[in-house]
Every structure is written in structure tokens, then in C-alpha cells.
Amino acid sequence: MFALAPARSVAAQQVPQQVAKRAIPGLDASAMDPTVRPGDDFYRYANGAWDRRTQIPPELGSFGSFNIAAKKADADVAEIVHRAATANAPAGTDIRKVADFYHAFLDTAAIATRGTAPIRPLLDSIAALGSKQDLARFIGAHLRADVDPINNGVLHTDNLFGLWVAQDFNHPGQNVASLLQGGVAMPDRTYYLDASPRMAQVRAQYRTHVARMLALAGVASADAKADAIVALETRIAEAHWKLEDSEDPSKGNNHWARADFTRNAPGFDWPAFFAAAQLSHEDSLVAWQPSAITGIAALVGSQPLASWAALLAYHAIEDHAAVLPPTLDREAFAFFGKTIGGAEAQDSRDRRAVAATSDALGFVVGKQYVERYFPPAAKANAQRMVAGLITAFEHRIDALSWMASSTKAEAKAKLQTLRVSIGYPDKWPSYAALVVVPRDAYGNADRVTRFTYARSIAELRKPVDHDMWVMTPQTVNAVNMPAMNALNFPAAILQPPFFDATRADAMNYGGIGAVIGHEISHSFDNLGAAFDSKGRMRNWWTPSDFAHFKASTHALALQYDSYHPLPDLAINGQQTLSENIADLAGITAAYDAFHASLGRRPAPEVGGLTGDQQLFLSFAQIWRTKFREPALRRQLLTNGHSPGPWRALTVRNLDAWYSAFGVRPGEKLYLGPGERVRIW
Numbered sequence: 001m002f003a004l005a006p007a008r009s010v011a012a013q014q015v016p017q018q019v020a021k022r023a024i025p026g027l028d029a030s031a032m033d034p035t036v037r038p039g040d041d042f043y044r045y046a047n048g049a050w051d052r053r054t055q056i057p058p059e060l061g062s063f064g065s066f067n068i069a070a071k072k073a074d075a076d077v078a079e080i081v082h083r084a085a086t087a088n089a090p091a092g093t094d095i096r097k098v099a100d101f102y103h104a105f106l107d108t109a110a111i112a113t114r115g116t117a118p119i120r121p122l123l124d125s126i127a128a129l130g131s132k133q134d135l136a137r138f139i140g141a142h143l144r145a146d147v148d149p150i151n152n153g154v155l156h157t158d159n160l161f162g163l164w165v166a167q168d169f170n171h172p173g174q175n176v177a178s179l180l181q182g183g184v185a186m187p188d189r190t191y192y193l194d195a196s197p198r199m200a201q202v203r204a205q206y207r208t209h210v211a212r213m214l215a216l217a218g219v220a221s222a223d224a225k226a227d228a229i230v231a232l233e234t235r236i237a238e239a240h241w242k243l244e245d246s247e248d249p250s251k252g253n254n255h256w257a258r259a260d261f262t263r264n265a266p267g268f269d270w271p272a273f274f275a276a277a278q279l280s281h282e283d284s285l286v287a288w289q290p291s292a293i294t295g296i297a298a299l300v301g302s303q304p305l306a307s308w309a310a311l312l313a314y315h316a317i318e319d320h321a322a323v324l325p326p327t328l329d330r331e332a333f334a335f336f337g338k339t340i341g342g343a344e345a346q347d348s349r350d351r352r353a354v355a356a357t358s359d360a361l362g363f364v365v366g367k368q369y370v371e372r373y374f375p376p377a378a379k380a381n382a383q384r385m386v387a388g389l390i391t392a393f394e395h396r397i398d399a400l401s402w403m404a405s406s407t408k409a410e411a412k413a414k415l416q417t418l419r420v421s422i423g424y425p426d427k428w429p430s431y432a433a434l435v436v437v438p439r440d441a442y443g444n445a446d447r448v449t450r451f452t453y454a455r456s457i458a459e460l461r462k463p464v465d466h467d468m469w470v471m472t473p474q475t476v477n478a479v480n481m482p483a484m485n486a487l488n489f490p491a492a493i494l495q496p497p498f499f500d501a502t503r504a505d506a507m508n509y510g511g512i513g514a515v516i517g518h519e520i521s522h523s524f525d526n527l528g529a530a531f532d533s534k535g536r537m538r539n540w541w542t543p544s545d546f547a548h549f550k551a552s553t554h555a556l557a558l559q560y561d562s563y564h565p566l567p568d569l570a571i572n573g574q575q576t577l578s579e580n581i582a583d584l585a586g587i588t589a590a591y592d593a594f595h596a597s598l599g600r601r602p603a604p605e606v607g608g609l610t611g612d613q614q615l616f617l618s619f620a621q622i623w624r625t626k627f628r629e630p631a632l633r634r635q636l637l638t639n640g641h642s643p644g645p646w647r648a649l650t651v652r653n654l655d656a657w658y659s660a661f662g663v664r665p666g667e668k669l670y671l672g673p674g675e676r677v678r679i680w
């Protein structure tokens, strides 16, 4: 499809003059900066004026297209929750659970009146821990299903370990329990270990924050305990794996027999832990970060019980801050919301109550959401685009000159068995076992985490559920589950600026089409490429194909390593590699699918723009994001995704972008044909 020789160029300055004068129905022409040449900074060309005029709302650390789409979804969800809140539904029904959860969370006066009484029993049980065996039992009893390294990419928990129950990479028909590293409250080991002045400053603020939280909760010797907690967390962080390693399923897939934990990770009473966690019947578990699990276990053995008790108490208080008195809630926000997250003001209690309810009873709210706000036509539209994108991908695989036919056959088998689920799950999860108590915000929060844990543990005794959804329909996002070879496209992402049935197709291909292509291609990124069509972790590549794939992906990692969003911090090309491959393959497949959809007709011009210009501009506009410094730093350090503005620059690897905007050698984003990374 892409010729190496440059196609007919459009003079670069032609496009800006056009867009400066007229509207482009379906795109935000007023967002563009016509003084920037597309080839110098395509993000700013598409979004520069928006960037200058946009203020990040005080309750957020960053703001972009996902927030713009979420604005409508959040308003819809608020209406659903508010309606349930006044419906007076019979006790025990799902709608009544929504109402009771929301009211209890909202009622800060009642929360303030109860003070720290709700958390007292938990703090007392921590204070009563008399031995390292008690400690292991406590940690097991409070293990939560709160991580997910490869679907949602949740790698952080402040519990000492996190549990993930999912399809076994070695035996795809069954589920397995994975244990992940945890134990630190700040988002990643770098916050504890990075030597930069900025991080040293964050750490000083953190130490003060920990002491304040303890004091506000009435814990004695808060200052001395804060020192011990930060010191212990720092030791834990030293044992932790880096994010780029934790993200890699081939490094994480370590099956340990349950009995081997004691031998491989001495210092921790594993039998007591497994019994309390209801995991004693598992013959083997996955130790996702083996050396970290060994390191943490050794610290349990070597560090004083009193330090561990202080750490557990602090984490318990921090985790429950939202449902404890406002002084604690505000202090938690001051550090985690402001210093770490970059927000300036806390969101309203009502909006937080709606969000907490939508998290806790996600698929109850989600079912209402799709019934009210997701028309069948939207699903049909998305299904048509998915089919087009899959075909485009298939043609790309066929056309790859470097790939052997045996590798192609397995790649195509993966495409053919891909399970694509749009809008909402076919089967709705049951919330029958979840008890929601009126006026008990603290208890409700705890019951939800226990309910989620019980549901995960129950999955261990069942065959893999291929219809399972890992995102709620009201989430503005999409996900590929690489081992399951399955995609979820929640209803809430099928709206502007990603999708709008009334605008030109080119814009939808550059928007939701690129998102669909992104998710499909995760099955073929550096992680997806490790699983075969059955979900087994297996190298299905010929050695020379895999070497070619590695070389191309390495070139892409280097490209992103060269971007410096902050003066002292670059994008980590390895940490973001999977997402960057998916962006590149996604826009490439979307471009192909758009052209295939045209048949032999020319693309209609809109606002003086060609079809290709519309497609690439739409792509750049879905990545518009503004950051405050802490939020940008956190994303760079703790996230697998490159920040939005740099994702827009993916286009510099596509020949069609050069011809669409007349990009020439010497312009800042220009790459010679041989330097453009082509993976799929």
C-alpha cells in the first residue's frame, strides 16, 4: 500500500491557510495552530490553539480527549445514580444497593460523627499482632484482587502482595493465581529511589504526610513511626522490579509449587499466609516478580514486627481515607491528589460519590448505562469498523515480505479467533452476594473489596470465562486481553471525539478506527506476540521472523527514548513499547481500512481537507492532552502509555502522512523512508 517514493505533495502552507478560515465539520478546526508546520510539530499543528486556551480543571492533574468524552459519560452515570438514589427500590435489589452505597458515601456529616471508630477494630488487630506468623496470617487475610499486569495494566498495590486470577499461560483452559509485588504506598519504586532533586522533595513531603495521617487517626508516636514506615517502604522498593520488567508476561510467568514458596522466599510464613488467603488448595501459583517476592519475604524475616505493624496501620488508614473523617480525606488528597497527581482542588463529594458507586457496582450501573445511552445502531457501526480493521490487518500480514508463511498462518489464526466484544458483556456479573448497608460508607468499601476477592478466588475453581469483561461499559477506554485473545470496547468510548456517526468516515477511522486497530494489534505487539491463538505462551515465530520483529520494535523504542516531555525526564521507550507498537499498527490498519471502505471512489473533501488529512488530523486530535508537571512525571514513571502529545507523533512513521501534509526533509519530524519504523 505504501510506496517508498514520495507521492504528490500538497504544499505545507496550503492546509493551514484553509483551516484558519473555515470550519471543518466533525473536527475541531479552532483547536489548530496554523502557524506551526505539520512536519515540525504535528501535535501542535492539530491542537496548538486548544492547548493555549484550555485550562485544566482544578480537580484534575491532566485534561484531554478522554476527559472530554468522559464528561458526557460521567453526566449520564450521575443521572443513573441520582435516579437510583431517589427510586426507593426494594431492599436487596441492585438498584437499592446503588442508592445505599451512594447515600452512605455522600453523607460526610455521618462519616465525621463516627470519627475513626470504623477503622478502630482493624487498627487494634494490627496492634495485637504478636509474632511473624500472626503478621503473615494478617497479610493473607487482607490479600485483595487488586492488580492486573497485562489487561488493565495495574501493577501497584500498597498491600504487601497483590492477587491476580486469570487464564494460565501454560494451561489456557484453566485459571491460575498470580502473586505480585506490593507494599509501598507511593505509585512506583522510582518515587523512593530516584536521586533527582524533584523526587527528593516529593519524599520529604511524603514523610510529613505519613506522620500527619497517623496523628489524625490517633496513632501514638506518629513521627517515629513515619520514619520507620518510609525506611521500610524504601527497602521494599529496592526489592521491587522496574515497571518495564513487571509489564513483561514472559518474565512474569513463573510457576512455583505452593510448597516451594518457603524454600524460594524464606523469612515469611507462607503456609499461614496461604491458609488465611484461602489459597491453600492451589498446587502452584505464579510468582510474577520472583526476586521481589523473595526480597519482600526476607524483609519480613529481618525487620522488626513493630515496623511492619506501623506500615500496615498507615496503609489501612490511607486506603480508607475517603470514608474516614474529612480531615483524613483532605490530607490524603493533599499528598496523593496534589503532590503526586497534580490536581489543585478535590472534586465535589457528589461527583466522588457517583464515581465510587460506579466503581463499586460497576456492571449494575453499566447495564443501566447501555440501556439508556447506547443505541443498537452504535454497536452495529462499531462492529462494521472492527470487521474492516480485522480485514485490513489480515491483508497487511499477507503482504509482509519478511515473514515466513508458517508465522503468517499462526498470526492469521490469532486474528480469526480474536473475540471482539462491543459495548457491554453478553453475560452480566451478579452482585447478589454483595451486601450494602445504609449509612455505613466504611463497611461498604470493605465489603466491595472482599466481594471482588471472593469472586476472583471462585474463578480458580471454574474453567476460564471467555465472555468476562475487565472494563465497565461506562469507561472511556478499550482493552485487549492478550492471553485470552479478546477485546472489550466499552460503550462509553463510542462517542466524540472518537466516534460520531454524523461526520465523515475518514475522521472516524482516524479516531475510533485507530483505537480499534490499536487494540487488535496488541495481539501482535511485543507482549501479544508471545501468545499463540490458543492463549498459550509459546514462541510461534521462525527465528528470522522474530529477529526482524525485535529489530523493528527496538527501533521504535529508540524513537520514543528520544522524546523529552520534561527537561529531566525522557519517555522510556521500553516501558511504553507495547503501547507505541499498538498505536503505530493501529493507525496503519485504520488508514488501510479507510481506503478499503472507499472502494474505488475518491474520499470526499471536507472543509478543504482531503480524506487523508482528515484522518491524520482526527488522530492527532484524539491525543490532545494537557498536563500539570506532577501528573506528567507520574505518567512517565508509572505508565505503559506515552503521554498523548507524543502518541500523536506516531504518524511520522507512515508514508501517507508525508504526502498528505507535504512534509519535507529538514522539518523536525521528518524521517527518511528507511528510518520510518514499519512493524505490521
Ligand SMILES: [Zn+2]
Residues within 6 Å of the ligand: 518, 519, 522, 579, 582
Ligand atoms: Zn493499549
